[in-house]
Structures are given as C-alpha cells and as structure tokens.
Amino acid sequence: MKFLVCISNVPDTTTKIVFADNKGLNPAGVQFIINPYDEIALTRALEIKEALGGTVTVINVGGAGTEPNIRKALAIGADDAIRINAEPTDAFFVAAQIAEVVKKNQYDVILTGRESIDYNGAQVAGMLAEILGMPGVTVATKLDIAGTQATVEREIDGGKEVVSLSLPFVASAQKGMAEPRIPNMRGIMTARTKPLTVLEAVASEMHTASVAYELPPAKQACKMISPDHVSELVDLLHSEAKVI
Amino acid sequence: MSVLVFAENWEGRFKKSTFEAISYAGEIARQMGTSATAVVIGNASDEDMKALGKYGASKVLFLKNDKLNTLEPGVYTSILAQAAKSCEAKVVIISYTYTGKAIAPRIAVRLKGGLVSGAIALPTGLNPFTVRKKCFSGKGLTDVVVNAEVKVIAITPNSYKLNTGTGEAALEALAFTLNDGDLKVVSKEIKKSSGKVALTEAEIVVSAGRGMKGPENWGMIEQLAEALGAATACSKPVADMGWRPHHEHVGQTGITIGPNLYIAIGISGAIQHLAGVSSSKVIVVINSDAEAPFFKAADYGIVGDAFQIVPQLVEAVKRLKAAHN
Numbered sequence: 001m002k003f004l005v006c007i008s009n010v011p012d013t014t015t016k017i018v019f020a021d022n023k024g025l026n027p028a029g030v031q032f033i034i035n036p037y038d039e040i041a042l043t044r045a046l047e048i049k050e051a052l053g054g055t056v057t058v059i060n061v062g063g064a065g066t067e068p069n070i071r072k073a074l075a076i077g078a079d080d081a082i083r084i085n086a087e088p089t090d091a092f093f094v095a096a097q098i099a100e101v102v103k104k105n106q107y108d109v110i111l112t113g114r115e116s117i118d119y120n121g122a123q124v125a126g127m128l129a130e131i132l133g134m135p136g137v138t139v140a141t142k143l144d145i146a147g148t149q150a151t152v153e154r155e156i157d158g159g160k161e162v163v164s165l166s167l168p169f170v171a172s173a174q175k176g177m178a179e180p181r182i183p184n185m186r187g188i189m190t191a192r193t194k195p196l197t198v199l200e201a202v203a204s205e206m207h208t209a210s211v212a213y214e215l216p217p218a219k220q221a222c223k224m225i226s227p228d229h230v231s232e233l234v235d236l237l238h239s240e241a242k243v244i
Numbered sequence: 245m246s247v248l249v250f251a252e253n254w255e256g257r258f259k260k261s262t263f264e265a266i267s268y269a270g271e272i273a274r275q276m277g278t279s280a281t282a283v284v285i286g287n288a289s290d291e292d293m294k295a296l297g298k299y300g301a302s303k304v305l306f307l308k309n310d311k312l313n314t315l316e317p318g319v320y321t322s323i324l325a326q327a328a329k330s331c332e333a334k335v336v337i338i339s340y341t342y343t344g345k346a347i348a349p350r351i352a353v354r355l356k357g358g359l360v361s362g363a364i365a366l367p368t369g370l371n372p373f374t375v376r377k378k379c380f381s382g383k384g385l386t387d388v389v390v391n392a393e394v395k396v397i398a399i400t401p402n403s404y405k406l407n408t409g410t411g412e413a414a415l416e417a418l419a420f421t422l423n424d425g426d427l428k429v430v431s432k433e434i435k436k437s438s439g440k441v442a443l444t445e446a447e448i449v450v451s452a453g454r455g456m457k458g459p460e461n462w463g464m465i466e467q468l469a470e471a472l473g474a475a476t477a478c479s480k481p482v483a484d485m486g487w488r489p490h491h492e493h494v495g496q497t498g499i500t501i502g503p504n505l506y507i508a509i510g511i512s513g514a515i516q517h518l519a520g521v522s523s524s525k526v527i528v529v530i531n532s533d534a535e536a537p538f539f540k541a542a543d544y545g546i547v548g549d550a551f552q553i554v555p556q557l558v559e560a561v562k563r564l565k566a567a568h569n
C-alpha cells in the first residue's frame with residue numbers, strides 16, 4: 001500500500017504573530033513545525049504501513065527552508081520525501097502540484113491534516129480529491145483499511161459518522177486518528193540518508209491572493225467582578241453584554 | 245446570474261448557520277443587483293424551504309432523495325455545480341461547517357473558482373472581490389482577493405447577522421440523475437454526541453479545565469450549562485486524562501468554536517486553548533489565580549475558587565431566568 005502524506009510547514013502553536021508592513025508574517029524568531037494535524041496523518045499512515053506493509057512518502061510544497069521539517073517527518077518514520085520547490089501561496093496551487101505527483105506515482109491513500117494552522121483553510125484535501133476525481137473524507141477521526149476498502153469516521157455537526165469507501169482516496173486527519181510520535185535517535189540518524197527529491201513546480205493558476213494582514217483589534221480590559229457578588233456577573237451578562 | 249447559496253440541513257431541519265449563510269448571500273446579491281438562489285439537498289419540508297425567503301433567498305432549487313440525506317461530497321458537488329450552471333452563478337456561498345469544509349474546496353475546483361474559507365464578514369469590495377478571514381488560528385486577520393471569475397465563500401457560523409424580512413422563496417425541483425455508482429462514500433452509522441446542545445452550534449458554552457480537580461466535580465458545570473441552555477466543553481488535558489469525552493476538547497488541536505458567550509472555569513488560558521475560542525463574542529473567566537493569562541483575553545472575570553463561585557452562579561442564573569419567564 002502506497003501512502004502519500006502532505007505536510008505543511010507552519011509557525012509553532014505558541015508563536016506571537018507579527019506582520020511585516022501588514023504584507024505577511026514576519027518570520028524573524030519564528031520556530032516552524034510540521035502542522036500538528038499533518039503529524040497525526042503521518043503517524044496513522046505509519047501505523048497502517050507497519051500492520052499491512054507498504055511505503056509512506058511525505059510531500060511538501062515549499063522553499064528549501066522547509067527541509068528541516070521534512071527531515072523530521074523522515075525521522076518519525078516516513079520512507080522518502082518530495083519537496084516541490086515553490087512558495088505555497090494559494091491552496092489550489094498546492095493541490096495542483098501534489099495532484100501532479102499523485103498522477104505519476106499512483107498512491108493508494110493520500111492524507112492531509114484537517115487544516116493548516118497558519119491559513120486555516122481546510123482546502124487542500126477537498127481540492128486534491130476533486131482534481132484527481134477520487135472520493136474524499138474530511139476531518140476524519142478514525143481510519144482503518146482492509147483490502148481495498150477503508151472505514152473512516154468523520155466529524156459531522158452534532159456527532160460523528162462512520163463511512164466506507166474504496167481505495168484510492170483522499171482523507172484529512174483530525175485529532176483522534178492517531179497520537180503523534182516523537183522521533184527516536186535511530187530515526188533521526190537514518191533520516192539523513194533517506195531520499196528527498198526536489199521537483200520544480202508545474203504551471204498552475206492561483207485563484208486567490210492574501211493581500212493584507214492585520215492583528216485582531218485588542219480586547220478591552222477585562223471587567224472584574226468581586227467573588228462576593230457573583231450575581232452581578234449574571235446581571236452584566238444580561239443587561240450589558242446581552243448574551244443571556 | 246444569481247448568487248448561489250447551499251442551504252445545509254440536518255435531518256430535514258435548517259439551523260441558524262444556514263439562515264446566516266442565506267442572509268449573507270442575500271446581501272451580496274443585493275449589492276450586485278441580483279438575487280439569491282438556495283440549494284437544498286435531502287428531505288426538508290416545502291414549508292421550511294419557502295420560509296428561507298425570509299432570510300433573502302428568492303428561489304430554492306431542491307432535490308429530494310433518501311440516498312442523499314447524508315453527505316456524499318462528490319455528489320453534493322455535482323448537484324451544486326449543476327445548480328450553479330443553471331443560474332449562471334458567479335458567487336457561491338457555503339457555511340463553514342463540517343459539511344461545508346467537505347464540499348467548498350470541491351465546488352471551487354469544479355467551477356474553476358477561487359475559495360475563501362472561514363470568511364467573517366461581507367466582502368470589503370466586489371471589484372476586486374475581497375473577503376476578510378482569520379488566519380494563524382485567530383491570531384491574525386487577512387484580506388483575500390479572489391481573482392478567478394467564480395467566487396466561493398465559506399462563511400464562519402455565528403459571524404454574520406440574520407436578515408429578517410418577509411416573503412416566500414419560490415420552489416423548483418432540480419432534475420438530477422443519481423446513478424448508484426456515484427455514491428462512493430457510503431454512510432454506515434451516525435453517532436450523535438451525548439450533549440444536549442451540540443458544541444459547534446451552541447450560542448453559550450460552559451467550559452472547564454484542570455482547575456476542576458477531577459471528573460467527579462463536573463456536576464456543577466453541567467448544572468450551569470443546563471441553567472443557561474449551554475453546551476459543555478473542556479481543555480485538552482481534561483480530555484486527555486479521560487475526565488471528559490474527546491469531542492468536548494476545544495482549542496488548536498480540538499474543536500474551534502465562536503459562541504456568543506464562552507465561560508471558562510479553572511482553565512489557565514494557554515495560547516493553544518485560546519486559538520479555539522478567541523472568536524467568542526463575550527468571554528467570562530473564573531480562575532483562582534489572578535495572574536492566569538486567560539484574564540487578558542476575557543471580557544468579564546472573577547478571581548476566586550470555582551467550587552464556591554459556580555454554585556452561586558447557577559442560582560443567580562436560575563433567578564434571572566425565573567424573573568424573565
């Protein structure tokens with residue numbers, strides 16, 4: 001079974017966001033990590049590979065600066081990696097690049113995270129499925145494969161739904177699918193020699209562009225209520241904030 | 245050339261997020277000098293579909309088919325694409341719900357359109373078509389320009405006000421042929437979450453963290469939620485330790501919510517927690533530590549012992565409700 005796991009390179013969850021001239025993230029001092037949901041997808045792919053056999057390839061669309069995190073994915077256990085050498089400025093562009101690779105290499109299962117924590121778009125998985133004409137399941141909390149059939153549990157509003165579908169397919173991972181692994185020493189050593197192929201991007205349209213950035217308006221100072229007058233809070237929520 | 249809006253339903257019922265999406269589509273249509281057409285897939289009643297007119301849909305294109313009561317992303321996309329063609333839609337509006345997240349990217353690709361997911365307001369301009377959304381998990385805002393001819397917008401629930409007008413939408417059946425082979429994602433089982441109010445749709449959320457000391461102390465949290473008609477949520481460690489079910493975990497790695505009121509009890513307010521709740525309109529924090537970071541993100545706060553405060557809060561809410569009934 002051939003897995004392709006799409007990983008994106010995002011600011012660490014504790015990053016204080018600063019924009020440079022409101023034109024984009026100021027990367028100074030920012031620690032970049034593998035998008036946490038992508039790590040969940042990667043771990044589940046490895047678990048299934050260990051049980052059923054196969055290979056796990058990771059793919060990233062990004063500049064050379066993402067290679068430390070690609071090596072980390074190899075250290076966690078991926079067999080090989082592909083980097084498409086281009087700035088991932090639009091989800092459709094990213095999906096189009098990955099689709100090209102899928103068409104050439106015929107993967108059985110293509111996984112992404114449910115969204116990347118930088119642009120929070122939740123777009124790449126659905127777009128990939130559509131470009132490739134494959135079935136897709138988004139925000140999946142469980143993934144099991146038997147033969148050519150997959151059973152997937154996905155998040156729906158008000159609960160979960162279990163669905164089944166045939167390979168090949170695309171799925172996006174939500175927390176619950178697996179517990180991310182921490183690379184061990186042996187993994188880190190072997191990661192250095194695992195193949196990392198760099199490919200140039202194919203021509204593709206960009207349908208959207210983020211043109212300006214700003215920080216959300218600062219919150220007003222918190223109104224403190226004495227613990228001896230708890231009912232005052234309820235009055236304020238009712239008559240001032242008008243939320244109850 | 246109308247604005248197309250996907251009117252999502254759950255077992256035949258429409259919810260507030262659908263009305264918001266229609267209101268949003270109606271306003272964009274008004275600005276563009278056209279009308280909004282809603283698409284309904286599944287088994288909603290004629291009455292309920294006509295009533296979508298109140299929010300701004302002039303027409304409803306519907307498709308009733310028991311095989312389509314649950315989401316099949318590819319088929320839903322084909323239906324929406326057919327509807328978009330029939331009314332030459334250049335703008336398609338979808339709610340940024342779990343269903344919306346599954347179909348918005350597909351319909352954008354199918355129509356060769358550009359997608360803005362998680363929009364939080366009306367377009368700031370129609371030419372170029374520019375829409376504001378959050379980025380960096382709520383830590384930033386960005387304006388996205390859609391260059392493609394077709395614009396697909398997935399609007400965040402609870403971020404656009406309801407349009408309350410009058411009028412009925414005209415109903416029209418969509419002629420769509422469903423072949424058995426089209427259903428590639430087959431629904432096997434629906435597991436409804438146990439909470440009385442679904443977390444992602446709740447207007448009020450009562451959330452508690454490690455400060456509650458143990459699962460046996462959640463009685464007062466549930467009582468407060470019940471008194472307020474709220475859903476319950478929790479911080480990550482609480483779910484990890486099994487004190488509460490995982491589907492209640494909010495934050496960067498859990499569920500993202502944006503209720504009108506979020507009450508955080510015994511939660512420190514770590515940046516990863518805030519990422520999932522910072523869209524809440526009003527935040528109340530109850531914490532024994534005056535230095536807890538959550539107070540910086542809060543609108544109202546009480547420094548004190550939750551075990552003393554929450555029971556008093558329950559009584560005060562009950563008194564308020566009794567006085568207004």
Ligand SMILES: Cc1cc2nc3c(=O)[nH]c(=O)nc-3n(C[C@H](O)[C@H](O)[C@H](O)COP(=O)(O)OP(=O)(O)OC[C@H]3O[C@@H](n4cnc5c(N)ncnc54)[C@H](O)[C@@H]3O)c2cc1C
Binds near residue numbers: 456480481517
């Ligand atoms: C990659 C990553 C992702 C993460 N994702 C998430 C996420 O999605 N969601 C999330 O919640 N966390 C997440 N975390 C964890 C996060 O960093 C915090 O550790 C977590 O939110 C803390 O939970 P807490 O506030 O319940 O517990 P604590 O930090 O232990 O805080 C407990 C609070 O309770 C207060 N308290 C104690 N006793 C009382 C009392 N009697 N009355 C009132 N208050 C009391 C304390 O003062 C304290 O502020 C993530 C961390 C990482 C590294």
